[in-house]
Amino acid sequence: MCAETPDYKDTLNLPKTAFPMRAGLPKREPDWLARWAEIGVYDRLREKEGREPFTLHDGPPYANGHLHIGHALNKTIKDMIVRSHQMMGYDARYVPGWDCHGLPIEWKIEEKYRNKGQDKDDVPVIDFRQECRKFAEGWVDIQREEFKRLGVAGNWENPYLTMDFHAERVIAEEFMKFLMNGTLYQGSKPVMWSPVEKTALAEAEIEYHDHKSHTIWVKFPIVRAIEATGARSGLLGVNVVIWTTTPWTIPSNRAVAFNPTLSYGLYKVTKAPEGNWAKKGDHYLLADNLAEDVLKAAKVDEFIRKRDVTAEQLDLVICAHPFRDIADGEGEWDYDVPMLPGDHVTDEAGTGFVHTAPSHGADDFILGVKHGLQMTHNVIEDGSFRKSLPLFGGEVVITPKGKEGGANTAVINKMAEVGALIARGRITHSYPHSWRSKAPVIFRNTPQWFAAVDKDVEDGQDTYGTTIRQRALTSIDELVKWTPQAGRNRLYSMIEARPDWVLSRQRAWGVPLTCFTKKDALPSDEDFLLRDEAVNARIVEAFEAEGADSWYQDGAKARFLGDDYNPDEWEQVLDVLDVWFDSGSTHAFVLRDREDGSPDGIADVYMEGTDQHRGWFHSSLLQACGTLGRAPYRNVVTHGFTLDEKGNKMSKSLGNTIVPETIVKQYGADILRLWVAQTDYTNDQRIGPEILKGVADSYRRLRNTMRFMLGALNDFSESDRMDPFEMPAIERWVLHRVAELDQKVRAGYAAYDFQGVFSAVFNFATVDLSAFYFDVRKDVLYCDGDTERRRAARTVLDILYQRLTTWLAPILVFTMEEVWLERNPDATSSVHLMDFPETPAAWTNELLASNVAKVRRVRRVVTSALEIQRQEKVIGSSLEAAPRVYISDEETLALLRPMPTEELFITSDVVLTNDPMPEDAFCLPDVEGVGVVFEKASGAKCQRCWKILPDVGTHAHADVCGRCDTALS
Known part of the structure; x- marks a missing residue:
C-alpha cells in the first residue's frame, strides 16, 4: 500500500482575522457613534497641547426641517476638512451652528394660527416669539442627530444658535456698530417685496421661476415737443410706445426712458383692420430694430417709416400719462411725463422705450433720483393698491395666497377703454419668487433701513479701504484664497455692482433693529437717529440676560432711553434684522467670543454651496467689513448642487429626490461619505441608485484590501519588524510609493481635494497592492517560515496598515475605526485620535521606481x-x-x-x-x-505550496519542495 500524503494545510500561515467580508454598516455604525461619545473623542482631541488652531466656521443651516442630500454633502465635506487637518497636526475645531430666526419659522407658526382660524397679529408678540423659539429648538435637536448619524464630529453638546441670548446680544451689538459708524440710514427705495409674507426680501431669498405675465404695448401721447436747434420736431400728437410685463405699475408711471445710442424712427400706420387698436394714420415712435415686431403684434397690415428721430429731439419731448384727464381720475394723472435718457434701455425686446415707475424698479429708481421724479406709494404691504387711489383702489396685484389678483386686468381694461393700447398678450419668462413661499414678488417702494456700502465708515479701520465696498473688494483679492477660483470672480462681480444692503424686515421673529428715531425729524436730519453709547450699553446688558424679547416688553423704550431722554420724543424701531445679518454676524459670537473659536476672530475656512456667494459668504463679508474692516475668513471653499443621475435638479414633483436617511438605511453613512469623496464637489454632482451601486463596489474592493492586510498581520509583533533599508527591492518599492503618496495625501487634504486624495489612495490599494504586491507576496506570506522576506513583507503590511487607516479615516470614518480596532482593541483607542504617521523622505527611490515599472511591463x-x-x-x-x-x-x-x-x-x-x-x-x-x-x-506538485518543481519528494517531508521542507523543519 502507498503511504497516505500528509495534509499540510495547518502548517501554512493562512490569514486570520475577525474582520468580516460584509460590512453591515447600517446596523453597526450606530455602535461606533455611541463608542466615540462614550470615550469622548472630540474632547480628547482638544486636550492635545501645542497645536496650531484650525477653525472651519459652520455656515448655519436653517432649523426647520429634515436634512436633504445637499445638507449631507455639505456637512460631510466640512467633516473631511476638519478631520484631515486634525490628523495633519492641527487643533481643528468644529462648532456646528443653526440659523434660528426669520421668516421660514415665523411662517410655520403663522400657518398653525391660520389653520385654527386665528390671526397672528392678535397674539402678544412675545408669546408669538416664544412659539417660534420652541419650534426652532425642536428642529435643532432633530437635525443634530441626523448630522451625527452621518459621522460628522464636532462640539455637538454646545453648538451655536443665533437665538441664544448671547448671540442675540452680539447681533444687536454688531448692528449698533453700523448705527455708530455712520453707515446706517433710513431710506425709501423699491425693494423686492413679498405680498404673501408682507416683508422685504434680500436677493439671497429670491429664486427665479417661469411665470406667465401680461404684456401690453401702451401709447404715451406727446403733448409738448420743444424746438431743437431752431427746427420744428414735428412730433406733437405722435405717440411714444412702451412695452411692459407689469401693467399694474402704469398708475405709478412718472417718465419714459430712451437710450441716446439707439436708432429711433417715426412710423405711420397706412393700413389696419377695421376696429383695430392701432389705426390707419396713427404715428408711433419706435426703435428701428423693434418696429416691425411691435407693429406685427399690433396687427398692422402696412406701415411706413417717415424719418429718423434723434436723441436730441427725444430729450425735448414731454408726454401725457395715458390716464390724463380720465373720468373719475380726480386729477391723479394730470401731470407731465418727461422723456429721459437711460443706459438701461435696449433694443433687444420691447419697443426701445421703457415706462418708468421710480417706486417699482431698481433702474427706474436710479433714473428717478437723478432727475427728481416724484416717488409714489400706490401699493401697500398686502400687495393691493391703496384705497384712495382713484379707479383702482383696493385692487390686488398678488393675493395673500401668491396668486395673481385683479390689478393687472383692471389697469389693462381701463387703458383699453381710453384707447391707450395698441396690443396686448401673454409671455412666459423668468420672474423673481420668494424661495420660502414660492410666490411671485413685486418691486415696491417702502421705507427701509439700509447699510450704505459706499459711505466712509467712521471706525478708523481703513487698512483695506474706507467704505464697505472697498474693504470687501480688497479682501476678496488680497486676503482670501478661493476654491475653486471661479468663486472669487462670482462674488467680486456681485460686490462690485450691489446696491446698499437692506437690513430691515417687517416681521416679528428676529433680532430687532435696536435704535430710536426722533419724532418729527426727517431721516436726513442730523438728530434723526439716536447715537448714544450709554443707551446701547443698556440694550446689550438686557439682551445678554433676557434675550431680544426684552425689546418688546412693556416699558422697554423708557428702560433703554434712561433718564437722559424723554420717551415721548422718540420712536422705537420694531422692524427685525434681515436673517442674513444674523448669520453674517456669527464670526463675532462664535470665532471671537468662544474659547473654541479662532484666536484672532478670523476663520481659516468658510465652506458652503455656490448659492452662498449671494448668501452667507456675501453677508458675512459685508457685515465684517462694516465692523472688522476686513473679511472674516481666509479661505472660501464652494461646492455645487446635487442633481439626479440624469443631471436633473431634484424635486418632489419629479419624484427624483434622494434623502440621506434612505441611503444610510440601505448602505450606511460610509457609502454616502465615499460618494462625496469620489465626486468633484466643486461642480454640480449627480447621485442615484446606479451611481451608489458603483460607490458600493469601490467600497467592497477597498474593504477586501484592508481585510487582506489584517489577515496577514495576525500575531505580528515588534520582534518581527525589519529595517526598511535591508528589505528586498519589491518591499523598498512599496515604501517608495508610500512616501510619494504621503506627500500627495497631505497636499490634497490641505487643498480640500478629497477626490484627488481618495483616487490616489484607492488606485494604490487596488492596483499597486491588491493586483500586484499582494498577488506576488501571497506565496511568501502563506508558505515561508520565519524568513527575512516574510518579515519584510509583514513589516511593509504594518506600515501600509498604519497609513491607509489614517489616510482614509477622514473619509470612511466608521470603516477605518473598525479596521483600527481589529489590531488596537483597547477600550479607549480610536483611529480618530491619531495623526498621519510621519513618513521618511529617505524611502523615496526614483531609480527603484523606474526599475519596478519596467518589471511590471514584462509581468x-x-x-x-x-x-x-x-x-x-x-x-x-x-x-x-x-x-x-x-x-x-x-x-x-x-x-x-x-x-x-x-x-x-x-x-x-x-x-x-x-x-x-x-x-x-x-x-x-x-x-x-x-x-x-x-x-x-x-516536476511534481508540492502538496504544501502547489508549485511544480523537480525536487518535490526528495526531502525529509513527503511530497514537498525544498522551501516547504525547510519551513516544516
Whole structure:
C-alpha cells in the first residue's frame, strides 16, 4: 500500500482575522457613534497641547426641517476638512451652528394660527416669539442627530444658535456698530417685496421661476415737443410706445426712458383692420430694430417709416400719462411725463422705450433720483393698491395666497377703454419668487433701513479701504484664497455692482433693529437717529440676560432711553434684522467670543454651496467689513448642487429626490461619505441608485484590501519588524510609493481635494497592492517560515496598515475605526485620535521606481499569455507554467536576472533569454521587445505550496519542495 500524503494545510500561515467580508454598516455604525461619545473623542482631541488652531466656521443651516442630500454633502465635506487637518497636526475645531430666526419659522407658526382660524397679529408678540423659539429648538435637536448619524464630529453638546441670548446680544451689538459708524440710514427705495409674507426680501431669498405675465404695448401721447436747434420736431400728437410685463405699475408711471445710442424712427400706420387698436394714420415712435415686431403684434397690415428721430429731439419731448384727464381720475394723472435718457434701455425686446415707475424698479429708481421724479406709494404691504387711489383702489396685484389678483386686468381694461393700447398678450419668462413661499414678488417702494456700502465708515479701520465696498473688494483679492477660483470672480462681480444692503424686515421673529428715531425729524436730519453709547450699553446688558424679547416688553423704550431722554420724543424701531445679518454676524459670537473659536476672530475656512456667494459668504463679508474692516475668513471653499443621475435638479414633483436617511438605511453613512469623496464637489454632482451601486463596489474592493492586510498581520509583533533599508527591492518599492503618496495625501487634504486624495489612495490599494504586491507576496506570506522576506513583507503590511487607516479615516470614518480596532482593541483607542504617521523622505527611490515599472511591463505580458492558456483550459493555475520570456532590451534583462521572477510572475519556473523571439511568441502591442512562449512546468506538485518543481519528494517531508521542507523543519 502507498503511504497516505500528509495534509499540510495547518502548517501554512493562512490569514486570520475577525474582520468580516460584509460590512453591515447600517446596523453597526450606530455602535461606533455611541463608542466615540462614550470615550469622548472630540474632547480628547482638544486636550492635545501645542497645536496650531484650525477653525472651519459652520455656515448655519436653517432649523426647520429634515436634512436633504445637499445638507449631507455639505456637512460631510466640512467633516473631511476638519478631520484631515486634525490628523495633519492641527487643533481643528468644529462648532456646528443653526440659523434660528426669520421668516421660514415665523411662517410655520403663522400657518398653525391660520389653520385654527386665528390671526397672528392678535397674539402678544412675545408669546408669538416664544412659539417660534420652541419650534426652532425642536428642529435643532432633530437635525443634530441626523448630522451625527452621518459621522460628522464636532462640539455637538454646545453648538451655536443665533437665538441664544448671547448671540442675540452680539447681533444687536454688531448692528449698533453700523448705527455708530455712520453707515446706517433710513431710506425709501423699491425693494423686492413679498405680498404673501408682507416683508422685504434680500436677493439671497429670491429664486427665479417661469411665470406667465401680461404684456401690453401702451401709447404715451406727446403733448409738448420743444424746438431743437431752431427746427420744428414735428412730433406733437405722435405717440411714444412702451412695452411692459407689469401693467399694474402704469398708475405709478412718472417718465419714459430712451437710450441716446439707439436708432429711433417715426412710423405711420397706412393700413389696419377695421376696429383695430392701432389705426390707419396713427404715428408711433419706435426703435428701428423693434418696429416691425411691435407693429406685427399690433396687427398692422402696412406701415411706413417717415424719418429718423434723434436723441436730441427725444430729450425735448414731454408726454401725457395715458390716464390724463380720465373720468373719475380726480386729477391723479394730470401731470407731465418727461422723456429721459437711460443706459438701461435696449433694443433687444420691447419697443426701445421703457415706462418708468421710480417706486417699482431698481433702474427706474436710479433714473428717478437723478432727475427728481416724484416717488409714489400706490401699493401697500398686502400687495393691493391703496384705497384712495382713484379707479383702482383696493385692487390686488398678488393675493395673500401668491396668486395673481385683479390689478393687472383692471389697469389693462381701463387703458383699453381710453384707447391707450395698441396690443396686448401673454409671455412666459423668468420672474423673481420668494424661495420660502414660492410666490411671485413685486418691486415696491417702502421705507427701509439700509447699510450704505459706499459711505466712509467712521471706525478708523481703513487698512483695506474706507467704505464697505472697498474693504470687501480688497479682501476678496488680497486676503482670501478661493476654491475653486471661479468663486472669487462670482462674488467680486456681485460686490462690485450691489446696491446698499437692506437690513430691515417687517416681521416679528428676529433680532430687532435696536435704535430710536426722533419724532418729527426727517431721516436726513442730523438728530434723526439716536447715537448714544450709554443707551446701547443698556440694550446689550438686557439682551445678554433676557434675550431680544426684552425689546418688546412693556416699558422697554423708557428702560433703554434712561433718564437722559424723554420717551415721548422718540420712536422705537420694531422692524427685525434681515436673517442674513444674523448669520453674517456669527464670526463675532462664535470665532471671537468662544474659547473654541479662532484666536484672532478670523476663520481659516468658510465652506458652503455656490448659492452662498449671494448668501452667507456675501453677508458675512459685508457685515465684517462694516465692523472688522476686513473679511472674516481666509479661505472660501464652494461646492455645487446635487442633481439626479440624469443631471436633473431634484424635486418632489419629479419624484427624483434622494434623502440621506434612505441611503444610510440601505448602505450606511460610509457609502454616502465615499460618494462625496469620489465626486468633484466643486461642480454640480449627480447621485442615484446606479451611481451608489458603483460607490458600493469601490467600497467592497477597498474593504477586501484592508481585510487582506489584517489577515496577514495576525500575531505580528515588534520582534518581527525589519529595517526598511535591508528589505528586498519589491518591499523598498512599496515604501517608495508610500512616501510619494504621503506627500500627495497631505497636499490634497490641505487643498480640500478629497477626490484627488481618495483616487490616489484607492488606485494604490487596488492596483499597486491588491493586483500586484499582494498577488506576488501571497506565496511568501502563506508558505515561508520565519524568513527575512516574510518579515519584510509583514513589516511593509504594518506600515501600509498604519497609513491607509489614517489616510482614509477622514473619509470612511466608521470603516477605518473598525479596521483600527481589529489590531488596537483597547477600550479607549480610536483611529480618530491619531495623526498621519510621519513618513521618511529617505524611502523615496526614483531609480527603484523606474526599475519596478519596467518589471511590471514584462509581468503584464507574461500574465496575459498565461491567462489565454488558462481560458483554453491548458492549465488550471499559473503555477503549472514555466514560460520562456524573450526580452530584447539588455538593461531590462539584466534587471530581471537576479530577481525571483517566478515569484513576480507567480509561476513555478521562468526562463529569461535575449535570443531572437520566435514568430509564435505571445506579445502585447503596447509593450515592445517582450514575448512569451508557454511551457509547462516540469516536476511534481508540492502538496504544501502547489508549485511544480523537480525536487518535490526528495526531502525529509513527503511530497514537498525544498522551501516547504525547510519551513516544516
